[in-house]
Amino acid sequence: MSDxxxxxxxxxxxxxxxxxxxxxxxxxxxxFDVNDFPxxxxxxxxxxxxxxxxxITEMSLASAxxxxxxxxxxxxxxLEAEYAADQRGFTLRSVAGGWRIYSRSDYAPVVxxxxxxxxxxxxxxxxxxxxxxxxxxxxxxxxxxxAVRGVNVDGVVRTLLNRGLIEELGSDGDGGAFLYGTTDYFxxxxxxxxxxxLPALAxxxxxxxxxxxxxxxxxx
Numbered sequence: 001m002s003d004x005x006x007x008x009x010x011x012x013x014x015x016x017x018x019x020x021x022x023x024x025x026x027x028x029x030x031x032f033d034v035n036d037f038p039x040x041x042x043x044x045x046x047x048x049x050x051x052x053x054x055x056i057t058e059m060s061l062a063s064a065x066x067x068x069x070x071x072x073x074x075x076x077x078x079l080e081a082e083y084a085a086d087q088r089g090f091t092l093r094s095v096a097g098g099w100r101i102y103s104r105s106d107y108a109p110v111v112x113x114x115x116x117x118x119x120x121x122x123x124x125x126x127x128x129x130x131x132x133x134x135x136x137x138x139x140x141x142x143x144x145x146x147a148v149r150g151v152n153v154d155g156v157v158r159t160l161l162n163r164g165l166i167e168e169l170g171s172d173g174d175g176g177a178f179l180y181g182t183t184d185y186f187x188x189x190x191x192x193x194x195x196x197x198l199p200a201l202a203x204x205x206x207x208x209x210x211x212x213x214x215x216x217x218x219x220x
Contacts, residue, residue, distance in 0.1 A: 034065050041067060042075045055098025055188065096187040096194075123163075130156045131165060131182075135198060138181035139169040145180075165189070 034044040044065055048056070058076065062069040076099050080092040091104045103111050123131070130153050133145050146153045157180065160166045169181045182195070192198065 034067065041065065041071065042079060045072065045075050046079065049092070049099065049101050052100060054184070055094075055096050055100040057098045061099075093191065094193065095191060096184045100188070102191075123159075124156075126151075126153075127156050127159055131160055131186075134160070134166055134180050135182050135186070135195070139179035140181075141172055141177040141179055143177060 034041045037044055039046075045061060048061060048064060058069050058072050061067075061076075062072045065072070076092065076094075083091050089104055089107050090101050092099060092101055095102075126149075129149060130145055133148050134140055137144075137148075142153060142157055145157070157166070161168075164183055164185045166180050166186070167183050169179045171178055187194065
């Protein structure tokens with residue numbers, strides 16, 4: 001062997017031509033066609049619905065499953081009808097701008113007994129009344145809620161905030177007091193698509209146009 005001959009410790013022929021980038025590896029890991037699954041696209045949609053903890057939009061489902069939005073909407077509607085026809089213990093509903101699986105209202109006594117057996121998880125009457133005032137008069141300050149109800153509501157408002165039923169919506173420009181309103185979770189719990197679906201105010205609360213007058217009287 002001449003002095004100019006060099007034997008390399010590495011064989012270039014065995015080196016990979018291209019190392020996959022992280023994004024490429026992720027794409028390969030999650031590459032699939034929902035129609036290849038045993039139950040097809042509908043079963044794939046069901047699988048996703050079983051793990052969401054809040055309503056999921058048709059657009060989000062379509063993006064995750066790489067399906068046209070119209071196809072997703074059609075599958076959701078068919079699933080909803082199928083569950084109703086089979087009298088399943090659960091139902092699929094469109095709530096707060098998205099879709100989610102819920103236990104059927106017919107079985108509310110069974111579910112309530114299971115969840116509440118041995119514990120008090122219901123809202124108190126004071127909490128329900130305060131929540132109603134906020135729902136119908138939002139955005140509204142804590143002091144005005146107190147004036148309408150005629151009692152201090154600080155503790156009740158904290159409870160409703162902790163339960164995720166209300167949230168702060170900014171502050172009053174005049175006095176700087178926090179303003180409160182209901183959350184999407186509130187709509188979910190009531191099974192409403194929007195606040196427009198709230199039932200008529202009477203006879204649960206005074207007429208809406210009288211609430212401001214009552215509040216002003218309470219502040220005097």
